[in-house]
Amino acid sequence: MPEAPKPTLDVTQTRIPEGVIDLGVGHPSLELLPLEELRQAAQHRLSQGDPSFLQYGAELGDARFRAELARFLGAHYGFAVAPETLFVTAGVSQALDLICTTFTRPGQVVLVEEPTYFLSLGIFQGHHLQVVPIPTDEQGLDVEALEAALRQQRAALLYTIPTFQNPTGTTLSQKRRERLVELSQQHGFLIVADEVYQLLGYQAAPPPSMARYLDTGLVLSLGSFSKILAPGLRLGWIQAAPRLLQKLTQNGMVVSGGGLNPFTSSIVRSALELGWQERYLQKLRHTYRGRLEVLLEALSQNGLRPRYRPEGGYFVWLELDPAINSQALLERALQTGVRFQPGHRFSSQGRLAHALRLCFAYYEPPELVEGVHRLARALQGYPGEAAGA
Known part of the structure; x- marks a missing residue:
């Protein structure tokens, strides 16, 4: 049987447009949610x-x-x-x-x-x-x-x-x-x-x-x-x-x-x-560990280096060249089919405009790799294409 399409997710009242990989979503994937365990x-x-x-x-x-x-x-x-x-x-x-x-x-x-x-x-x-x-x-x-x-x-x-x-x-x-x-x-x-x-x-x-x-x-x-x-x-x-x-x-x-x-x-x-919560927690750890490693490897292959290497959680933080405004970059990224959270949203002072947050929890590895490729394409032509130290 052909693989069922990924359900469309409504994120803060904004649907992910068809064809867009939204690495800004801070959610688990719908397929990963424990419907049977909770039933x-x-x-x-x-x-x-x-x-x-x-x-x-x-x-x-x-x-x-x-x-x-x-x-x-x-x-x-x-x-x-x-x-x-x-x-x-x-x-x-x-x-x-x-x-x-x-x-x-x-x-x-x-x-x-x-x-x-x-x-x-x-x-x-x-x-x-x-x-x-x-x-x-x-x-x-x-x-x-x-x-x-x-x-x-x-x-x-x-x-x-x-x-x-x-x-x-x-x-x-x-x-x-x-x-x-x-x-x-x-x-x-x-x-x-x-x-x-x-x-x-x-x-x-x-x-x-x-x-x-x-x-x-x-x-x-x-x-x-x-x-x-x-x-x-x-x-x-x-x-x-x-x-x-x-x-x-x-x-x-x-x-x-x-x-x-x-x-x-x-x-x-x-x-x-x-014991269902315990078993499900172990499943999440295994799944997210793999997704994190895939995202980090994809970033490395595209010349993008996270500011820090996380060992858990949901997120990876990139700091780009200071000349890049991630809100403006987001508009360009949507044209290549990828979305992220721009850095200024995480600053109480409206700073960190050159940074962005990626989430690895929602997507399967192939989509994470493709999302990073699209992000790299969006960065082409901007000054300082690789992420900062």
Whole structure:
């Protein structure tokens, strides 16, 4: 039988035009989503004869789900995870919005990495926070630059993606993690660690989750099933000291509606209990490892060198010749049939115009190779065709 065509994906309300390879998509491929595993998980949960997950839930989230999630995380994190340190959310974006609502006031400072996940900036702007960028390098957040910034202003919180960062793919070193925690204690700001890629390492294991430092009372670690199971579940968690979680449960939305996602979390609980999540995670690691290697090799063969070599996550970051504007390049690239995310979107200051982000999660290897070939053709004629160091 002929191979079925790849389904068309609606990305932030914009369909991928036919014939375009969109390396800007930060999603798993539709064929990779675990439809059968989740069908079986739903069937298992619905066959138990217990309708309690159809009721309003406890504010922290279903206790049995949190216990199973704690067991799963503890096995991967390498340290014990207590269920009472987990708060169920409808994904990381909602978690971040809820944290801003609870722990910040308009006009306060939020420190972010430069570059950072571009959609987080809209959440901070929606809360009328003053966004202050902190530079990054191959070891992640520059803690010396952070220390200098803290001497100039008081911050309510710092938002970091410490492991396989979006967009650069870098990982915060263990030494810097420890220094970051020390600075938070000295200056009294909260660390909001977006750790959605923590379990998606393809080489050596990354440093332990920032949840290791919950006992400081200043760390909130955010996780999500969007990257390790399915984005449409809209299921995630906040891991923090119980006193911080108690403040979250007092939010009016939570008090009114009760715990978040009791139905979805009950289905994922079955996936955890029966080992399907674990097996699927191993499948993702194997698949993404291969796709990352293919993308890196294709870039090398076309004279393009990533700024950093990621060992996990979804993304590769290119910094081109400073004379190249990646937004203008994107218009040219679409004519050759490829799309990417231009670098300025990841800067809170509108900088990084010469950079771009590529994602290897959505496409099969042949399409990744072809996408890079098309990108290389789009670069022809621009000054400094190869990516910078």
